[in-house]
Amino acid sequence: MLDIRGLNEACGVFGVWGHKDAAEMAYFGLHALQHRGQDGAGMVVKNGDRLIRHRGSGLAADAFPQKTLDELKGTAAIGHVRYVMSGVHSQDGYQPRLFHFQKSSLAIGHNGSLVNSHELRHALESEGSIFQTSADSETLAHLIRKSSEPLLLDKLKASLKKIQGSYTFVLLTQKKLMAARDPQGIRPLVLGKLGETYMVASETCAFDTLGATYIRDVAPGEIVIIDDDGPRSDFIASDPGLRVCSMEFVYFARPDSNIDGINVHTSRKNAGRILAKEAPTPADVVVPSPDSGISAAIGYAEASGIPYEIGIIKNRYAKRTFIEPSQELRELGVKLKLSAVRAIVEGKSVVLVEDSIVRGTTSKHIVALLKEAGAKEVHMKVASPLLAHTCCYGVDLHTTKELIAYNRTTKDICRAIGADSLSYISEAGLVEAIGIPCSKGGGLCMACFNGDYPAGGGN
Ligand code: 5GP
Ligand code: SF4
Ligand code: MG
Numbered sequence: 001m002l003d004i005r006g007l008n009e010a011c012g013v014f015g016v017w018g019h020k021d022a023a024e025m026a027y028f029g030l031h032a033l034q035h036r037g038q039d040g041a042g043m044v045v046k047n048g049d050r051l052i053r054h055r056g057s058g059l060a061a062d063a064f065p066q067k068t069l070d071e072l073k074g075t076a077a078i079g080h081v082r083y084v085m086s087g088v089h090s091q092d093g094y095q096p097r098l099f100h101f102q103k104s105s106l107a108i109g110h111n112g113s114l115v116n117s118h119e120l121r122h123a124l125e126s127e128g129s130i131f132q133t134s135a136d137s138e139t140l141a142h143l144i145r146k147s148s149e150p151l152l153l154d155k156l157k158a159s160l161k162k163i164q165g166s167y168t169f170v171l172l173t174q175k176k177l178m179a180a181r182d183p184q185g186i187r188p189l190v191l192g193k194l195g196e197t198y199m200v201a202s203e204t205c206a207f208d209t210l211g212a213t214y215i216r217d218v219a220p221g222e223i224v225i226i227d228d229d230g231p232r233s234d235f236i237a238s239d240p241g242l243r244v245c246s247m248e249f250v251y252f253a254r255p256d257s258n259i260d261g262i263n264v265h266t267s268r269k270n271a272g273r274i275l276a277k278e279a280p281t282p283a284d285v286v287v288p289s290p291d292s293g294i295s296a297a298i299g300y301a302e303a304s305g306i307p308y309e310i311g312i313i314k315n316r317y318a319k320r321t322f323i324e325p326s327q328e329l330r331e332l333g334v335k336l337k338l339s340a341v342r343a344i345v346e347g348k349s350v351v352l353v354e355d356s357i358v359r360g361t362t363s364k365h366i367v368a369l370l371k372e373a374g375a376k377e378v379h380m381k382v383a384s385p386l387l388a389h390t391c392c393y394g395v396d397l398h399t400t401k402e403l404i405a406y407n408r409t410t411k412d413i414c415r416a417i418g419a420d421s422l423s424y425i426s427e428a429g430l431v432e433a434i435g436i437p438c439s440k441g442g443g444l445c446m447a448c449f450n451g452d453y454p455a456g457g458g459n
Helices: 022-032 066-071 117-126 136-146 152-162 205-210 246-252 264-278 294-304 327-337 361-372 410-417 427-434
Strands: 012-017 040-047 050-057 076-082 097-101 104-114 165-172 177-181 190-194 197-201 213-217 222-227 230-235 243-245 285-288 312-314 338-340 349-354 377-382 421-424 443-445
Touching (some): 012 022, 012 104, 012 177, 012 222, 022 040, 022 066, 022 076, 022 197, 022 205, 076 104, 076 165, 104 117, 104 136, 117 136, 136 152, 136 165, 152 177, 152 222, 177 197, 190 205, 197 205, 243 246, 246 427, 264 294, 264 377, 264 427, 285 294, 312 361, 338 361, 349 361, 361 410, 410 421, 427 443
Parallel strands (some): 243 443, 285 349, 349 377
Antiparallel strands (some): 012 197, 040 050, 040 076, 097 104, 104 165, 165 177, 177 222, 190 197, 190 213, 222 230
């Protein structure tokens, strides 16, 4: 896969308890969650009283050759796939992390980002903690270690209460598996079952791959504890209202996953339908930006009655460029990856459907490709609102200046990407498309669209 850095929310987590081939289960789970991070994969396996770890760079298949998997024997495991934030390429960034205190061991995998980690670290360091990495999971380990509560679960609860931001944590000890979702449920987490084996995952697609049954979404602020007696729950906070990341529906999650009861493909298709109503344009064909615009383009075509066509092909074998994500390399990356289908677009007026525009690099290139292949007009329709804010909950975008929407109107962006027209779905349109029943905060985090950060932080 090519490295087109944008709003990547970094990471997928998986956990399994009570299976004779826990490592294999974790491997397949991570494989299904691969879209959430392709830079590194890791797992910690419980073998009797020992926790064994293996981490490696690249895809799960690269990190876990069969020989390694054969050596990772155990009955429980947690796993992690990682998207490395720009600039951090050492193996040190790969998870899960494994900590040993006296006779006990604790492995932690994390998806998300804490907004008060700086303050927490500062306080811990003043009390004598020494950090080896900048990882949030290490902050959690120190908080747990420092807690005066007698039981691990209470230590974890007390620690999570001090943490602000987005997270799903999976934790493994010699005695149990624990999984926690942040009090706003910004990042997704689900619980599933295969026979007597219980598992947790960032997305339901991992259960489908394993033939497991989805039980339910882990609730905002819930900790699920799984041991040989099965799962039970505890809570960090009384539910302040779900604010799950809307970008999960727009881009991050796999279309076959369901998040908080909503199918991702269906929500994208709805967004396309609503976009066709909000921003109709007469055209000859509707073309998706592959692959992320496919679901919305189907919806747009259905609602507008304009035929859906494959007008751009993605080269699936384009090799990933594992180098610093400079703008120049990003542009080269896009060229290697996509080609227009001249026979479909030549002389046509094209509605091009994209899930989101972040920096505008891909969009500009796709518009140019279509025009070079003879498209008469290219009307860009975006199935998410204007993205004008950064995300502090685990997304790789440091300043709003990197966004094409920075200090630009829709008209300016349209000109910058070379399209004949540009329309975005409205905020209300996206909320309707996803269709999460509104709770206190509206059910969704939409902060990168409207600057309303549900768990603090922001800019
Ligand atoms: P841009 O036109 O901003 O260069 O690229 C945006 C497109 O890249 C999106 O439509 C999406 O398909 C893809 N993309 C790659 N990484 C990300 C990401 O982290 N977040 C979002 N929202 N889109 C991304
Ligand atoms: Fe998701 Fe909110 Fe971050 Fe946007 S700001 S990517 S909606 S968590
Ligand atoms: Mg896209």
